[in-house]
Amino acid sequence: MTQLPTRYLSNAPQNLPAVRIGFVNGEVGLGLFAARDFAKDEFIFTEAPILTARFNENFAADRSLMASQLRAYTDALARHRDELVVAYPRLAARFAIAPPVWEEARVVLDERENSRMGGFLVHGRYAGCGLTGEEYEAYTGRLRKKVVGMTGGVSEEARQLAILDFFKNYAFEVKRDVSAGGAMPTVVTTGVASVVSSVVGGGKGGGAVVSAAPSAATRHACIFLLGSLVNHCCTPPPPVPEGSSSPRLLYGIRLGGGSGSSDTTGTDEQDLQDTPPVGPNCSWRIGPSGLARFVPAGHICVQARRDIRAGEELTWDYGKRHKGFDCACETCKSSSRLGGFVSQCGVI
Numbered sequence: 001m002t003q004l005p006t007r008y009l010s011n012a013p014q015n016l017p018a019v020r021i022g023f024v025n026g027e028v029g030l031g032l033f034a035a036r037d038f039a040k041d042e043f044i045f046t047e048a049p050i051l052t053a054r055f056n057e058n059f060a061a062d063r064s065l066m067a068s069q070l071r072a073y074t075d076a077l078a079r080h081r082d083e084l085v086v087a088y089p090r091l092a093a094r095f096a097i098a099p100p101v102w103e104e105a106r107v108v109l110d111e112r113e114n115s116r117m118g119g120f121l122v123h124g125r126y127a128g129c130g131l132t133g134e135e136y137e138a139y140t141g142r143l144r145k146k147v148v149g150m151t152g153g154v155s156e157e158a159r160q161l162a163i164l165d166f167f168k169n170y171a172f173e174v175k176r177d178v179s180a181g182g183a184m185p186t187v188v189t190t191g192v193a194s195v196v197s198s199v200v201g202g203g204k205g206g207g208a209v210v211s212a213a214p215s216a217a218t219r220h221a222c223i224f225l226l227g228s229l230v231n232h233c234c235t236p237p238p239p240v241p242e243g244s245s246s247p248r249l250l251y252g253i254r255l256g257g258g259s260g261s262s263d264t265t266g267t268d269e270q271d272l273q274d275t276p277p278v279g280p281n282c283s284w285r286i287g288p289s290g291l292a293r294f295v296p297a298g299h300i301c302v303q304a305r306r307d308i309r310a311g312e313e314l315t316w317d318y319g320k321r322h323k324g325f326d327c328a329c330e331t332c333k334s335s336s337r338l339g340g341f342v343s344q345c346g347v348i
């Protein structure tokens, strides 16, 4: 095995409890939460993909793409049905698969049951769930009713659209560098991420399910059982330099009106000093690349952008202008409390 430069290994993720699954709210759904404190720049976990399918620009609905996605999901369901249905109940419901009742779901979510949810983690351990039975039922009860009401099965077209939607919103894109013989993927750091087919067999979860032979395009889209549960948070605008007459920013949030006013009337600045920082607390890379060179090809590596406290929700910036949902992130909530700013998602 090639010896990696020590600078890549010095802060590699530790094999300690890292993340929990938790419930954010009925609109956002599930999320991933820190299971312990993390220092800025610390690596939190690395994970192998559970699904790998073909990728095309903008996830345009071409038949071979959808067929590849559908095959990937069907194959993965055969091997990891419980984990996939519990982590992604909205998708399962579109396939007429009802979410299990809480008593069954908690066994899947429990870290003591051979860590099924953490089965694709390479670094960092799954630490169980922070979801209560009430939250789970509130989230899945509606889906269960919907499945019961689905008579006559699900058409092939409806399945294809469901899986296309899912990949659009949950997958990471990876572009394989053909000039390097396909061995080293080139990381594409735009929008939702990316992965490669060369990860077959990688990860202690028994390997990713690869549904389609690598095409000439060499671009793939991957889903990570835990990594794809991380929700979006908008990056606040950069602070205005000292001495500038522009509106002042605290924690990256413009004080006063969104129209450029610097009026802070009614704002208790001392209280704001005590508010926790807003903005995404994580970033991700797909290995091997740069600092994540110790990460196996096609695996996602998640790093703390700032200090994170145990229990805090992990978030990153999806970076896409049109996200396809009404953003409910902390940055947007804080900015609307303080007068608003124009986020990447539009005017808040």
Ligand SMILES: C[S@@+](CC[C@H](N)C(=O)[O-])C[C@H]1O[C@@H](n2cnc3c(N)ncnc32)[C@H](O)[C@@H]1O
Pocket: 027, 028, 029, 030, 031, 087, 088, 169, 170, 228, 229, 230, 231, 232, 233, 324, 325, 326, 327, 328, 329
């Ligand atoms: C990658 S998934 C994250 C996991 C998702 N919460 C779940 O329970 O399946 C992305 C989806 O989560 C929801 N989401 C993520 N971040 C959000 C945010 N800031 N505001 C509202 N919804 C969000 C949206 O439905 C989005 O399409």
